[in-house]
Amino acid sequence: MRSPNYAELVLLFLCTATIICFAFNLHDSEVMRCIEEERQALLKFRQGLLYSPELSWGTHEEDCCKWEGIKCSNRTGHAVTLDLSHKHLLGEISSSLLGLQHLTYLDLSDNSLSILPKFIGSITKLQYLNLSCNYFSGTIPPQLGNLSNLISLDISLNEMIIEDHNLDWLFHLSSLRHLDISSVNLSKVVNWPDKISMLPSLLEDLRLCNCELSMPFPPALINANCSSLPSLLDLSWNQLNSSIFPWLFKYTNSLVHLDLLYNAIQGLVPKTLGNMVALVHLDLSHNYLEGSIPKALGNMVALVHLDLSHNNLEGSIPKALGNMVALVHLDLSSNKLEGAIQNLSKLSLLRELHLSDNQLNGSLDNVLGKLSKLQFLDLSFNSLKGVITETHLSNLSSLNHLDLSYNSDLSLKFSPEWVPPFHLDYIELRSCKLGPAFPPWIQTQKNFSLLDISDARISDTIPNWFWDLSFNIKFLNISTNQIIVTIPFGWFLARFQGSYAIDLSYNRFSGQLPQLNSDSLVLNLSNNLFHGTMTFICESDGPLIYLDLSNNLFSGELPKCWPNPSFLNLTNNNLSGRILESFGKICFWKYSYLTSLHFQNNSFIGELHVSLMNCSSLRVIDFGENKLSGRIPAWIGTSLLQLMILRLPSNEFVGSIPHLCQLTSLQILDISYNSISGTIPRCIYNFTAMAQKQNSETIPLDYGFDAPEGSIHFDSKYIEKCLEDEATQDPKIGSTHQEQENSHERLWFYTSIAVGFVVGFWGACGTLVLKSSWRHAYFQVLERMGDIIFVTIAINMATPLKNFKTQCYHENI
Known part of the structure; x- marks a missing residue:
């Protein structure tokens, strides 16, 4: 009998494999079709919602296993998986989900659902549950x-939930490794440190951010026989005091x-904080710590992230910090540290160094x-x-953010031919000595998004290469x-898309103003030599919320x-x-919010x-x-x-003072x-917000600022006499414009009041929804910018601040 040759054996193997694969495909095609009871449960869940714009279940596909x-x-x-996070769902969670008893993964986070249902505790095969936001x-x-x-439970960022069962239900979750209940009210939990210490031993990270936790009892009352803590513990945004440390020091080997x-x-x-040698991440920022930084912290050689910013720490930066050779992030900003910066050459892994505001x-x-x-x-x-x-x-070949601002005795002197090894995204050098020449090394930075070289002693023209720099x-x-230069006509339009x-x-910028694009939010061209008409404004149809063209030649x-x-500000x-009717129409815009209007010292006529x-x-x-x-309009007192x-x-108004009694916030008239x-x-006598002239015969009220010269001041005895006799007083009238000695200071005084409001409003509208480095720079600007750079503050679309929900969310992920 002839034995099969090699080719026949290979052919036989391929045929057999094909048949087996075909059989498995048939089997898979059968089991992949969803179970009808579960399909109906899902449809009932969707029907129970008030709003589900992104769910088109059952419209084009019958098989629920293929639904989004x-x-x-x-x-x-x-x-086994139901993931509907970020789907803009509105309404309640239907009990029809009980028909999905094989679910192991349920994510309904970041929606607008209400009422946390009890029945979810009956879907017992769940391993991952996320109901946050x-x-x-x-x-x-x-x-x-x-x-x-x-294994993982996240019910964070539901700020209207309160824990009323002392967290006892957690002890039954024996498999739990990740727990996030941030922004849930835990103020009723008795002796919460003991509760945390008794959680299942498998727990790896615990996040209790913004849970209204406090330390109302002495450390001695805390159970000393607890086993361990999770390796990650987030207790930020609470009301904890220094009593937290003795409790934490019991877990020096477990906390990371x-x-x-x-x-x-x-x-x-x-000093005993230095014994927590297992720590990799330590953040004590935004507290009230004082004194010096203990040298013992240098023992924490495993530390990768150290943040002690926004405290009241004093003294010098200890040399012992140089022993933290694993450090990647070091933030000691916003303290009272003094002396020279120590040699940091041992920190070869360091990527972020924050030492500002000291x-x-x-x-x-x-x-x-x-x-x-770095x-x-x-x-x-x-x-x-x-x-x-x-x-x-x-x-520093990796550098992308450089901020040396407000070091007025610091000079940057580079050779004209120097080509930096880095490519910066943020260049912040305000008040440093860069001049008198325009710094040529900036030519090598092709893609920066922020450039601040204000007050840098530059007295030069802008070189031609500057007009061809970053589109970003x-x-x-x-x-x-x-700076003396005429801006190219199309520069704003070409280079500031999305600025x-x-x-x-x-x-000393001069010439007619170039074309504007429609993206800018803040534009300050004041105190220059621009001239011509202002018809360019008609070319901008964007959301320009701050426009200052004052002190020019328009x-x-x-x-x-x-x-x-x-x-x-004009x-x-x-x-x-005349001040045309079309100007008043800006207040009919859907999102109009005109708060400050400055037309001082021009030649406007009419009413x-x-x-x-x-x-x-x-x-x-x-x-x-x-x-x-004409007359001062009566609608000022009733509509504004x-x-x-x-x-x-110094105008030509006639008639009497209109009825202004409803302007209860008026401070300067x-x-x-x-x-x-x-x-x-x-x-007038009842205007409690009105600033009064400081002399012995005026009403002795302190309103926090001095009224500038030219404000209306009323002698208290004089007003009382007027009110008693209702006598007519003839004020001194001048028909010509009087020279204003302090007009510049007065302008900035008014501007500072107005911008305070603008900043508050736009700050509440949103924050900059950008990468973390953007948010950091934005909040720096918010804290530091003075009178001139305050325009940058007005752009808080962003941001960039802080909306606590957004910050906690990003911290938790």
């Missing part, structure tokens, strides 16, 4: 303790990640040279001195220099079209004509147009030093009820040097 967010077992066909209220159902297979930021911890940093001095010699992996360097708001040359920065600019500030803030103020009439500003130009009465959000009106005429500053001096007659309204 559903995964079925290849072996049994049962639905919803609108659940009431108490945590103890039935969750029935989920003995649960510890977050205590935003608490009420006072006193010295404990009292550090000395030079940077031998500080940065060996930090080749990406983020912030030494701003110190008293550093000396000269930085290319030698200091030549090894979001913030540009070159203000307060002596946020541009500040060119206090320079002429002609106001344009007939406007963007939608919140702050508008002071000290050569503008003329204040009635359309301005629609700008009901106005806080500041300054039309002083013009040629406006939020008004804080009203300046109409100046109607001097007009032809106004009649009686002083009786209610």
Whole structure:
């Protein structure tokens, strides 16, 4: 009998394999079709919602295993995964989910669901449950303790939930490894440290951020026989005090990640903290710690992340920190540290170094040279001195964020031919000595998003290469220099797509203003030599919320079209004509929020147009030093009820003072040097917010600031006499414009009040939803920018701050 040859055996094997694979495919095709009972349960769940715009279950596909967010077992066909996170669901969770008894993974996070149902505790095969970021209220159902297979539980960021069962249900979750109940009210939990210590031993990370936890009992009452803590413990945003440390020190070998930021911890940093040698991450920022940084912290050689920022720490930076050779992130900013920066050359892994807002001095010699992996360097708001040359920065090839701002004695002197090894995203060098020449090394930085070289002693023209730099600019500030140049006509339009803030103020820019794009939010071109008409404004139809063109040479009439500003300053130009009806129409915009209007020292004529009465959000009106005429409109006192500053001096108004009694927030009223007659309204005496002139005969009230010269001041005895006799007083009338000695200071005084409101409003509208480095830079700007750079603050679309929910969410992921 002939034995099969090799080729026949191979052919036989291939045929057999094909048949087997075909059989398995047939089997899979059968089991992959969903089970009808589970399909009906899912449809009932969707029908029970009030709003589910992204769920099209059953519309085009009958097999529920192929529906969005559903995964079925290849072996049994049962639905095992239901992931509907970020689907904009609104309503309640239907009990039909009980028909999905084979679910092991359920994620309904980041929706608008209400009522945390008890029946979820009956889906006993669940291993992963995420119900975070919803609108659940009431108490945590103890039935969750029935989920003995649960490995991960997240019910965080449901701020209306309160724990009313002392966390006892947690002890039954014997498989639990990850627990996040941040932003759930745990204030009723008795002796919560003991409860945490008794959690299942498998638990690896525990997040209790913003749970209203406190330490109301002495440390001696805490159970000393507890086993261990999770390796990751987040207790941030609570009301904990220094009593937390003795409890934590019992677990020096188990804790790896510890977050205590935003608490009420006072006193010295404990030296025994240095015994927690297993720690990799330690954050004690935003507390009330004081004294010096203990040298014992240098024993924590495994530490990768150390944040002691925003405390009251004093003294010098200890040399012992140089022993933390594993450090990647070091933040000691916003303290009272002083002295020279120590040699950090041993920290070769360091990527982020934050030492801003201290009292550090000395030079940077031998500080940065060996930090080749450094990406983020912030030494701003110190008293550093000396000269930085290319030698200091030549090894920082990974650097993308450089902030040396507000070190006014620090000079940067590089050779004109130097090509930096890095490519920066953020360049912040405000108040450093860069000039007198425009720094040529910036030419090598092709893709920066933020450039601040304001107040840098530059007195030069801008080189031609600057106009061809980054297309990615979001913030540009070159203000307060002596730059002399005409901006190319299409530069704004070509280079500032999606930009946020541009500040060119206090320079010598000249010529007509170039085309604007429609993306800018903040534009400050004040105190320059721009001239021509303002018709360019009609070319911008974007959300320009801050526009300052004051102290230039613009002429002609106001344009007939406007963007939608919140702050508008045209002071000290050569503008003329009437304030047109079209201007008042900006207050009819759907998102209009005009709060501050400055037209001082121009040549406007005619009456204040009635359309301005629609700008009901106005806080500041300054039309002083013009040629406006007619009566002061009565609608100012009835429609602009939020008004804080009203300046109409040196115009040609006639008639009597209108009824202003409803303007209860009014702080500055100046109607001097007009032809106004009649009686002083009786209610003037009741303006409790009005600043009074400081002399012996005025009402002795302190309102926190001095009223500038030119405000209306009323002698208290004089007012009382007027009210008693209702006598008519003739004020001194001047028909000509009086020279204002302190007009510049007064302008910034008014601006600071207005911008305070603008910042508050736009800060509440949102934060910058960007990467972490963007958020960091934004909040730095928010804390530090002064009178000139305040324009950058106004762009808080962003942000960039802090909405606590957003911060906790990002911290938790």
